Amino acid sequence: MTEWKKTICPYDCPTSCGLLVKTDGTRILEVKGDPDHPASHGLICRKMHGYADSIHSPSRILTPMRRVGEKGEGRFVPVSWDEAISEITGRWKEILSRDGGDAILPFYYSGVMSVIQRKCGDAFFNRMGACSLVKTLCSSAKGAGYEAVMGRTGCLDPRELKHSDFLLVWGSNMKATRIQSMPVLDSARKAGKRVVLIESCAEDMAPYCDGTILIRPGTDGALALAMMHVLVREGLAAEDYLREWSCGWPGFKETLPAYTPVWAEGITGIPADVTEALAMEYGRASRPAIILGSGPSRYGNGGMTVRLITILSALTGAWGRPGGGLCGCNPGIGPCADDTIVTRPDFRTRQGRKVNINQLAQALNGSHGQDPIQSLYVYGSNPVGSVSSQAETVKGLMRQDLFTVVHERFMTDTARYADILLPATFSVEQPDCYLAYGYCTFGTAYKVLEPAGQCRSNWNTFRLLAGAMGYEEAYFKKTEEGMVEELLAHPGPGLAKATDREWDILEKGGVISTPFADHMDFKTETGKILIVNPGQPEPMPRYTSAHGGEYPLRLIAVPSGYTLNSIFLEREDLTGKRGPMKLMLHPLDAAGRNIGDGDKVIAYNDLAQVEFTASLTPWVARGAAAVAGVYGMSLSGSGLLVNALHHQRLSDIGEATTLNDNTVEVRPAFHH
Numbered sequence: 001m002t003e004w005k006k007t008i009c010p011y012d013c014p015t016s017c018g019l020l021v022k023t024d025g026t027r028i029l030e031v032k033g034d035p036d037h038p039a040s041h042g043l044i045c046r047k048m049h050g051y052a053d054s055i056h057s058p059s060r061i062l063t064p065m066r067r068v069g070e071k072g073e074g075r076f077v078p079v080s081w082d083e084a085i086s087e088i089t090g091r092w093k094e095i096l097s098r099d100g101g102d103a104i105l106p107f108y109y110s111g112v113m114s115v116i117q118r119k120c121g122d123a124f125f126n127r128m129g130a131c132s133l134v135k136t137l138c139s140s141a142k143g144a145g146y147e148a149v150m151g152r153t154g155c156l157d158p159r160e161l162k163h164s165d166f167l168l169v170w171g172s173n174m175k176a177t178r179i180q181s182m183p184v185l186d187s188a189r190k191a192g193k194r195v196v197l198i199e200s201c202a203e204d205m206a207p208y209c210d211g212t213i214l215i216r217p218g219t220d221g222a223l224a225l226a227m228m229h230v231l232v233r234e235g236l237a238a239e240d241y242l243r244e245w246s247c248g249w250p251g252f253k254e255t256l257p258a259y260t261p262v263w264a265e266g267i268t269g270i271p272a273d274v275t276e277a278l279a280m281e282y283g284r285a286s287r288p289a290i291i292l293g294s295g296p297s298r299y300g301n302g303g304m305t306v307r308l309i310t311i312l313s314a315l316t317g318a319w320g321r322p323g324g325g326l327c328g329c330n331p332g333i334g335p336c337a338d339d340t341i342v343t344r345p346d347f348r349t350r351q352g353r354k355v356n357i358n359q360l361a362q363a364l365n366g367s368h369g370q371d372p373i374q375s376l377y378v379y380g381s382n383p384v385g386s387v388s389s390q391a392e393t394v395k396g397l398m399r400q401d402l403f404t405v406v407h408e409r410f411m412t413d414t415a416r417y418a419d420i421l422l423p424a425t426f427s428v429e430q431p432d433c434y435l436a437y438g439y440c441t442f443g444t445a446y447k448v449l450e451p452a453g454q455c456r457s458n459w460n461t462f463r464l465l466a467g468a469m470g471y472e473e474a475y476f477k478k479t480e481e482g483m484v485e486e487l488l489a490h491p492g493p494g495l496a497k498a499t500d501r502e503w504d505i506l507e508k509g510g511v512i513s514t515p516f517a518d519h520m521d522f523k524t525e526t527g528k529i530l531i532v533n534p535g536q537p538e539p540m541p542r543y544t545s546a547h548g549g550e551y552p553l554r555l556i557a558v559p560s561g562y563t564l565n566s567i568f569l570e571r572e573d574l575t576g577k578r579g580p581m582k583l584m585l586h587p588l589d590a591a592g593r594n595i596g597d598g599d600k601v602i603a604y605n606d607l608a609q610v611e612f613t614a615s616l617t618p619w620v621a622r623g624a625a626a627v628a629g630v631y632g633m634s635l636s637g638s639g640l641l642v643n644a645l646h647h648q649r650l651s652d653i654g655e656a657t658t659l660n661d662n663t664v665e666v667r668p669a670f671h672h
């Protein structure tokens with residue numbers, strides 16, 4: 001007998017789509033979109049249509065294993081959970097008594113984006129007093145920049161974009177990362193509204209927009225300033241609104257005359273008349289919306305860039321008019337559940353060492369007088385593929401005295417360096433709560449299948465580890481199902497208005513829509529938009545430049561439609577279509593370097609030399625080189641991936657990744 005059950009996509013993607021899975025109780029037979037989901041309405045990406053192939057993949061890790069080969073070689077033998085747990089906790093007890101908690105680094109990021117399974121390790125490592133990981137691998141500069149202007153004010157939910165009269169897609173590959181919002185672009189254009197794209201790599205999105213403006217990477221702040229210059233000059237800024245609803249407008253206005261479109265052209269590479277026209281079109285719209293991606297924020301000036309774009313979104317008074325303002329940061333009125341029930345900050349009795357996730361390589365090798373980490377526990381992350389300075393990370397992982405544990409579903413490029421490898425579950429094998437980060441929705445999903453083989457969820461693994469460490473707190477004896485109940489019993493503001501029918505949905509397993517924010521209820525200290533923010537390192541916004549570097553091309557990372565970071569690398573149907581490791585270049589930049597489409601090339605800088613296949617496209621900005629997504633090392637000719645070319649530098653605010661902010665030179669690779 002088969003039945004359809006509801007579940008939720010667990011991946012790091014803004015929608016957290018609703019899924020329906022057909023099961024016979026032992027396997028998932030089919031996956032489709034859940035038409036009842038209030039944001040995805042049954043639409044899911046092709047990647048998740050094949051979810052069953054991932055869950056039942058023959059390459060899944062099904063038992064705990066101990067390394068027998070050299071680190072990185074990938075040779076392991078099965079061991080029992082008992083052996084694995086006692087070896088791990090035995091080593092940890094030794095390290096704790098010799099070097100203390102600062103020598104143990106827990107490492108997770110986005111493998112599963114739920115409340116319980118994602119974050120439950122925090123409680124365990126808080127109890128241990130291990131290092132805390134500053135988790136800013138993705139978009140914390142964007143969050144910090146937005147918050148510097150808007151505080152906790154909720155931005156637009158994409159469902160509100162149907163009211164907008166002009167859409168400015170700014171550094172977002174919506175076709176890959178926000179497919180549920182693509183129909184909004186389509187219907188806007190059919191209704192005669194304009195959709196304009198500002199991108200450094202417009203390969204995927206240009207066909208869906210009326211106009212595409214290519215910008216030199218890391219310079220969007222200059223464009224925003226020049227647009228504001230034009231708006232003020234042409235009387236299109238809502239000055240009365242700004243005087244009433246913002247702080248610092250008069251002083252900021254005084255800085256704008258210097259930021260002419262001609263000044264910006266020298267920085268952005270965008271012809272001054274194009275900037276003029278864009279500003280006029282934006283300024284004449286009544287309800288313009290900026291759909292902001294995270295790409296422009298992953299730079300040394302990323303926080304400031306986002307501040308400037310956010311101020312631009314308010315300059316014409318669009319906030320408060322239906323569909324006007326900014327989409328792509330935090331929507332909604334606040335959290336739906338109290339995370340601290342899961343993360344238990346109260347278990348930590350000493351602050352201990354903080355490690356920024358982007359600086360794993362430094363933590364493993366020791367730097368700035370800090371001792372190298374003695375043990376690394378990785379779960380829900382593949383840092384060899386996703387974190388900066390790959391060669392240095394690998395050097396650290398090769399250390400004979402480093403004790404590495406990896407809890408994974410597949411033999412990732414990180415798992416190969418494990419001393420002990422633990423088998424992880426898929427989302428359908430565990431219960432959880434999911435708060436979407438791109439939409440105002442919240443949901444619960446219950447277990448559909450028992451875990452395959454000897455796989456264990458993060459929760460159940462930490463329970464075992466806590467038992468063997470002798471941690472007696474009642475928390476470590478709870479079940480995953482009990483935790484879902486507990487979270488629902490402590491609702492946050494996002495659930496305050498949930499109806500009985502909606503509570504019923506959450507109790508049975510399903511997703512509800514939570515209230516959209518009141519976009520005129522500014523949740524800042526002053527209750528107003530903070531154009532000037534005295535709490536910032538730079539109170540007055542201005543143009544600041546990215547870190548940059550000495551090589552002529554700016555290397556950016558762009559999302560791939562076939563994969564999602566390391567997720568789906570197990571799927572040959574997807575990776576086969578994606579093909580070899582490609583480096584996208586503008587034909588004019590390629591011609592000057594004697595590079596043809598499909599040629600093998602080497603991209604290099606002071607950190608590494610990495611081989612790619614050149615892919616020439618006029619949709620990359622001049623002076624930029626772009627690589628889509630994370631690849632597996634099996635595709636690498638040079639034994640390195642693109643992140644080997646990424647420095648560990650952080651953003652101006654938000655301590656975020658600057659993975660787009662690196663420079664390279666590219667030359668043909670001659671094979672003899």
Ligand SMILES: Nc1nc2c(c(=O)[nH]1)N[C@H]1C(S)=C(S)[C@@H](COP(=O)(O)OP(=O)(O)OC[C@H]3O[C@@H](n4cnc5c(=O)[nH]c(N)nc54)[C@H](O)[C@@H]3O)O[C@H]1N2
Pocket residue numbers: 012013014110138139170171172173174176177178198199200201202215216217218219220292293294295296556557558559560561562563564565629660
């Ligand atoms: N299919 C698929 N879906 C995904 C992901 C994926 O990899 N593949 N990634 C997931 C994750 S982890 C996240 S965080 C989300 C959001 O994922 P993000 O990585 O934030 O992706 P987007 O916001 O869609 O796209 C970023 C865009 O910024 C552009 N860009 C880079 N630098 C600049 C610049 O300086 N200026 C301008 N104007 N543009 C620039 C890039 O070309 C890219 O198109 O999507 C998630 N969903």
Ligand SMILES: Nc1nc2c(c(=O)[nH]1)N[C@H]1C(S)=C(S)[C@@H](COP(=O)(O)OP(=O)(O)OC[C@H]3O[C@@H](n4cnc5c(=O)[nH]c(N)nc54)[C@H](O)[C@@H]3O)O[C@H]1N2
Pocket residue numbers: 012108109110111112117137138139378379380381382383385386387407408409410412424425426427458557558559564565566567628629630642643659
């Ligand atoms: N070159 C390059 N680097 C990038 C990016 C890029 O576009 N290009 N994108 C950046 C961004 S935006 C992000 S968010 C990061 C993401 O970086 P990471 O957070 O490292 O994410 P992934 O690389 O997808 O690795 C997630 C791993 O978690 C595992 N996993 C999934 N579910 C579970 C589970 O329930 N338990 C356990 N234990 N494991 C699980 C998966 O099998 C997968 O191998 O990468 C960043 N780095």
Ligand code: SF4
Pocket residue numbers: 009010011013014015016017044045046047048179564
């Ligand atoms: S990966 Fe993203 S688009 Fe695809 S089903 Fe999951 S949430 Fe939806």
Ligand SMILES: [Mo]
Pocket residue numbers: 012110137138139
């Ligand atoms: Mo991300």
